[in-house]
Amino acid sequence: MANKLISQMNLPSSLSHVFSARNLLTAKDALSLPELDLISLLDLDISLVRSAVSLISESTSPPFQTALSLMEERNKSPSHLATSLRGLDDVLRGGIPFGALTELVGPSGIGKTQFCLKLALLATLPECYGGLNGRVVYIDTESKFSSRRMIEIGESSFPQIFRLEGLAQKMAGRIIVIRPTSLSEFTECLEQMQLTLLKNEVKLLIVDSMAALISWENEKGTSGSRQSPLRGSLSFLKSIAEFSRIPVVVTNQVRSQGNDESFHYTFQGTKKENLSNEKKESHLTAALGFQWAHAVTIRLIFEAHSGHRFIKVAKSPISPAVTFPFVIESSGITLLNHVGFRVAGQEINTIRCRGCNILAQ
Numbered sequence: 001m002a003n004k005l006i007s008q009m010n011l012p013s014s015l016s017h018v019f020s021a022r023n024l025l026t027a028k029d030a031l032s033l034p035e036l037d038l039i040s041l042l043d044l045d046i047s048l049v050r051s052a053v054s055l056i057s058e059s060t061s062p063p064f065q066t067a068l069s070l071m072e073e074r075n076k077s078p079s080h081l082a083t084s085l086r087g088l089d090d091v092l093r094g095g096i097p098f099g100a101l102t103e104l105v106g107p108s109g110i111g112k113t114q115f116c117l118k119l120a121l122l123a124t125l126p127e128c129y130g131g132l133n134g135r136v137v138y139i140d141t142e143s144k145f146s147s148r149r150m151i152e153i154g155e156s157s158f159p160q161i162f163r164l165e166g167l168a169q170k171m172a173g174r175i176i177v178i179r180p181t182s183l184s185e186f187t188e189c190l191e192q193m194q195l196t197l198l199k200n201e202v203k204l205l206i207v208d209s210m211a212a213l214i215s216w217e218n219e220k221g222t223s224g225s226r227q228s229p230l231r232g233s234l235s236f237l238k239s240i241a242e243f244s245r246i247p248v249v250v251t252n253q254v255r256s257q258g259n260d261e262s263f264h265y266t267f268q269g270t271k272k273e274n275l276s277n278e279k280k281e282s283h284l285t286a287a288l289g290f291q292w293a294h295a296v297t298i299r300l301i302f303e304a305h306s307g308h309r310f311i312k313v314a315k316s317p318i319s320p321a322v323t324f325p326f327v328i329e330s331s332g333i334t335l336l337n338h339v340g341f342r343v344a345g346q347e348i349n350t351i352r353c354r355g356c357n358i359l360a361q
Contacts, residue, residue: 004239006030009059015052018042027060081123081204081247082130083115084157085326087338088311091319092298096247101238101295105252105286106302107353110309111328112251115302116206117150118157118332119249123204124171129161134203135174139189141212145177156331176200183213183233190236197244204247205240211253211287230288234295252292254284254351284351305352308336314348321348 004027006019022041024030030038030053039049065073080094089095096102096119104112120138125131138145151172155162162168180186197205214230241248284303286293293299299315311333312323322340326333 004060011055027056030056085335087324087335087340091322093318098247099241099245100297101241102249102298103252103296104300107254110302112302113144114328114332116208120175121154124174132203135200136204137176137202139178139207153332186213193240207250209251253287255287301351303352
């Protein structure tokens with residue numbers, strides 16, 4: 001909400017132009033300054049400045065709602081995007097929630113992008129088939145988006161729909177793929193996103209992956225700290241979710257707690273070294289740190305151990321910590337167990353990858 005543009009508020013046009021001319025573009029820009037500094041910068045009468053600050057504050061602050069009105073509002077329209085994974089949808093009370101930030105975290109190659117492709121497909125499906133009948137913005141920072149793979153998932157999951165002439169092409173045409181090459185491009189994209197979402201009836205925003213953008217920025221040395229660029233992007237993503245009332249899904253990478261960069265995740269394929277029968281385990285941690293972890297509403301951990309891959313609900317305001325074994329098939333991710341297994345204690349946030357070849361098993 002702090003990033004709401006002053007130009008989109010109900011200020012008189014003459015007053016709005018003054019703010020724009022002084023490079024005060026968002027509510028945060030204006031409300032962060034002391035009153036005397038704002039008067040000096042704008043060169044306006046104190047009464048006009050106070051009136052403008054009052055209007056900006058009113059436009060930025062969300063209206064209060066009672067618990068009853070919130071419940072009635074949610075019951076009027078869909079509040080979740082179903083994942084088609086019955087056990088996961090059950091524990092999340094319907095699927096990926098609208099108006100919230102959902103994070104998928106796990107090692108490269110474990111299935112996060114497969115999960116995102118299926119979600120993108122589901123959001124474009126007609127409502128009569130359980131979809132949202134909308135458009136999707138898919139921000140693909142690592143060039144992993146595959147139209148061919150998404151169509152394969154659709155043909156295997158919904159053969160009765162994809163037999164209809166032209167429907168597959170129509171659904172694929174509803175997915176807007178954006179490939180920013182830098183954090184600044186990504187930020188510019190987000191600044192324009194709110195109008196794009198409204199104009200194009202977008203029902204889902206996916207960022208795959210956020211960690212890659214921050215990593216690139218750190219490698220180029222263009223940012224002083226990882227948290228500074230992350231904080232702005234995080235604020236934008238949360239405001240998009242809240243204002244547009246759509247699900248926002250972001251993938252995150254992992255790093256080794258022991259800084260062992262040479263560790264090989266065997267589900268990516270067998271390496272020349274013989275690791276297939278070695279009982280070695282790497283304890284991993286999410287790449288974007290604690291600030292990011294506290295900001296997301298839902299965290300789903302993708303991990304591998306005991307010869308299987310698992311999706312673990314590690315953070316949710318409405319669900320217990322549960323983990324589900326899964327496999328990846330032509331139809332995408334398939335759960336092997338719809339009841340799941342409860343986890344507790346340190347196991348909730350642990351990200352594991354055991355050194356055994358789970359593809360061979």
